[in-house]
Amino acid sequence: MAEKVSLKSVLFNPLSRNNPVVVQVLGICSVLAVTAKLEPAIVMGVSVVTVLAFANVIISLLRNTIPVNIRIIVQLVVVAGLVVIVDQLLKAYAYDASKQLSVFIGLIITNCILMGRLEAFAMSNKPWPAFLDGVGNGLGYTIILVIVGFVRELFGSGTLLGYAVFPKWMYDAGYVNNGLMILPPMALIVVACIIWAQRTKDKDLCEE
Amino acid sequence: MKALRNYLNRIKPHFEEGGKLQAFRSVFDGMETFLFTPSTVAAPSGAQIHDAVDSKRIMITVVAALLPCLIFGMYNTGYQNWLAAGATEFPTFELLLYGFLAVLPRIAVTYAVGLGIEFVVAQWRREEIQEGFLVTGILIPMICPVETPLWMLAVATAFAVIFAKEVFGGTGYNVFNVALVARAFLFFSYPAQMSGDRVFVASEPILGIGHSVNYADGISGATPLGQIATHTGGALRLQSVVGDDLSWWDAFVGLIPGSFGETSTLCVCIGAAILLVTGIASWRIIVSVVAGALLTGWIANTFQTSTYPASFLSPADQLLYGGLAFAAVFMATDPVTAARTNAGKWIFGFIVGAMAVVIRTYNNGYPEGAMLAVLLGNALAPLIDYCVVQTNIRRRQKRAALSLKGGDR
Numbered sequence: 238m239a240e241k242v243s244l245k246s247v248l249f250n251p252l253s254r255n256n257p258v259v260v261q262v263l264g265i266c267s268v269l270a271v272t273a274k275l276e277p278a279i280v281m282g283v284s285v286v287t288v289l290a291f292a293n294v295i296i297s298l299l300r301n302t303i304p305v306n307i308r309i310i311v312q313l314v315v316v317a318g319l320v321v322i323v324d325q326l327l328k329a330y331a332y333d334a335s336k337q338l339s340v341f342i343g344l345i346i347t348n349c350i351l352m353g354r355l356e357a358f359a360m361s362n363k364p365w366p367a368f369l370d371g372v373g374n375g376l377g378y379t380i381i382l383v384i385v386g387f388v389r390e391l392f393g394s395g396t397l398l399g400y401a402v403f404p405k406w407m408y409d410a411g412y413v414n415n416g417l418m419i420l421p422p423m424a425l426i427v428v429a430c431i432i433w434a435q436r437t438k439d440k441d442l443c444e445e
Numbered sequence: 446m447k448a449l450r451n452y453l454n455r456i457k458p459h460f461e462e463g464g465k466l467q468a469f470r471s472v473f474d475g476m477e478t479f480l481f482t483p484s485t486v487a488a489p490s491g492a493q494i495h496d497a498v499d500s501k502r503i504m505i506t507v508v509a510a511l512l513p514c515l516i517f518g519m520y521n522t523g524y525q526n527w528l529a530a531g532a533t534e535f536p537t538f539e540l541l542l543y544g545f546l547a548v549l550p551r552i553a554v555t556y557a558v559g560l561g562i563e564f565v566v567a568q569w570r571r572e573e574i575q576e577g578f579l580v581t582g583i584l585i586p587m588i589c590p591v592e593t594p595l596w597m598l599a600v601a602t603a604f605a606v607i608f609a610k611e612v613f614g615g616t617g618y619n620v621f622n623v624a625l626v627a628r629a630f631l632f633f634s635y636p637a638q639m640s641g642d643r644v645f646v647a648s649e650p651i652l653g654i655g656h657s658v659n660y661a662d663g664i665s666g667a668t669p670l671g672q673i674a675t676h677t678g679g680a681l682r683l684q685s686v687v688g689d690d691l692s693w694w695d696a697f698v699g700l701i702p703g704s705f706g707e708t709s710t711l712c713v714c715i716g717a718a719i720l721l722v723t724g725i726a727s728w729r730i731i732v733s734v735v736a737g738a739l740l741t742g743w744i745a746n747t748f749q750t751s752t753y754p755a756s757f758l759s760p761a762d763q764l765l766y767g768g769l770a771f772a773a774v775f776m777a778t779d780p781v782t783a784a785r786t787n788a789g790k791w792i793f794g795f796i797v798g799a800m801a802v803v804i805r806t807y808n809n810g811y812p813e814g815a816m817l818a819v820l821l822g823n824a825l826a827p828l829i830d831y832c833v834v835q836t837n838i839r840r841r842q843k844r845a846a847l848s849l850k851g852g853d854r
Contacts, residue, residue, distance in 0.1 A: 417634040
């Protein structure tokens with residue numbers, strides 16, 4: 238990082254203008270996988286924020302002692318350790334959510350956002366900015382997860398966090414939940430809509 | 446005529462840049478070019494190569510080719526309703542009127558939603574309104590069950606027009622057939638309303654015409670392919686709504702339950718003739734779809750097994766039942782989404798026909814494979830064209846290299 242970046246922009250840029258999902262298009266796989274319902278989406282988001290923030294701090298502390306040749310392995314070991322801790326915590330305190338997320342908590346290890354932030358930021362910054370960067374990027378990811386989960390659960394199951402939203406008379410009048418919303422393709426289309434809306438607002442994000 | 450032209454000339458300034466009704470410019474433009482030949486098509490001097498056939502005329506011809514299927518669909522809708530209600534007399538005019546009343550609101554809804562979106566987008570992009578929806582709007586009600594709720598048609602039409610067409614750049618740029626995307630959306634979103642034994646037969650009287658169908662009386666509105674997919678052991682026996690045996694002639698004429706406009710293979714053949722005589726549809730695609738379906742149907746039929754009941758159908762039956770014939774003539778031949786090279790058209794058509802029968806036969810979860818097969822073909826079409834073009838280039842390079850060598854000597 239040659240230029241001096243303000244701590245504020247480190248924390249807030251990933252929420253919109255440099256969002257890891259809709260601008261950098263990373264971590265798409267888990268957006269498809271865990272957003273059919275809102276609750277697992279939130280749990281997943283919180284898990285990623287935790288893992289990413291602490292992995293960033295640890296790598297940032299170790300950054301001057303990690304040999305360049307094996308840095309990816311070191312990063313993986315750190316992330317894997319944190320993921321196992323989060324996984325065990327979820328199993329202990331949020332068993333149902335953990336059941337729903339199944340392998341996807343474990344697959345945080347392979348989430349491109351983590352490796353990207355560790356390589357691009359934590360390896361060359363002090364622990365405090367690295368922590369803020371981790372939280373910011375984790376939250377940027379979580380926001381997209383929550384929006385997609387919200388839309389998919391609302392129109393796919395007619396519920397939010399498990400509570401029925403549409404009154405019974407609507408179903409009596411012929412309303413039917415949209416089964417396609419539960420299927421993964423719709424997650425891609427919802428993400429595409431978010432990208433569309435964002436680029437309509439910020440014209441300079443559009444690629445040629 | 447003169448008075449109309451004068452009237453249009455008088456109101457025209459309002460719609461031009463800076464006029465009061467500027468926001469509706471594309472609407473005015475669309476109406477004006479619909480009524481009169483545009484005044485600014487091409488300069489009258491210089492070399493101009495222009496065919497008399499423009500996209501509006503193509504669309505109108507396709508709609509004309511669809512008319513036999515549409516009118517027969519109306520008759521069949523009435524016929525199935527009368528039959529299911531236990532009627533013994535079938536007054537032709539009333540059957541037609543009932544079918545007309547059943548389909549009219551559906552066509553109105555798809556046109557209103559689809560054209561509404563086209564108008565808004567044209568306005569937004571400051572372009573003319575494109576006529577692409579003319580055919581799509583009539584196709585969507587024809588390939589859906591007659592009992593599909595209107596709001597579902599509206600949602601599916603909006604989804605298909607926005608996500609299959611407008612985001613790719615509008616008419617002529619879409620990767621997938623828009624009408625089939627609408628149908629696929631309905632099929633995956635609302636499976637209960639798109640399959641089964643209650644949706645393919647109109648069951649309520651409309652404006653006092655028709656009968657109320659009581660499904661408790663051993664009446665089943667399942668389509669022949671639906672019956673096959675749920676078939677469990679024993680001899681395969683296809684039945685009409687009231688349980689009589691269906692002959693291949695019934696299926697050919699189209700007096701069977703099915704989506705609104707696709708039951709009659711006879712009417713599809715008439716439409717195919719219109720499209721081929723006017724040169725709008727590619728005969729290569731139609732022939733190769735049929736060939737692919739017959740060949741795959743023959744293979745499936747040769748290795749028939751009760752695990753996959755559709756393998757009991759003879760190859761010809763595969764074309765008579767379900768929407769395969771309709772898809773071959775009106776969906777696969779869509780010039781925008783099909784392959785464009787002649788060799789590519791053969792390959793494209795063959796893949797569509799073969800996949801339709803493979804899906805239908807070897808996946809009991811999807812009684813009809815034609816829709817998915819055409820969409821798959823659409824996705825492969827650019828790749829097929831690419832390979833055909835590259836093969837041509839390589840062959841010519843080889844030929845050129847050979848003749849160069851000859852020149853050296």
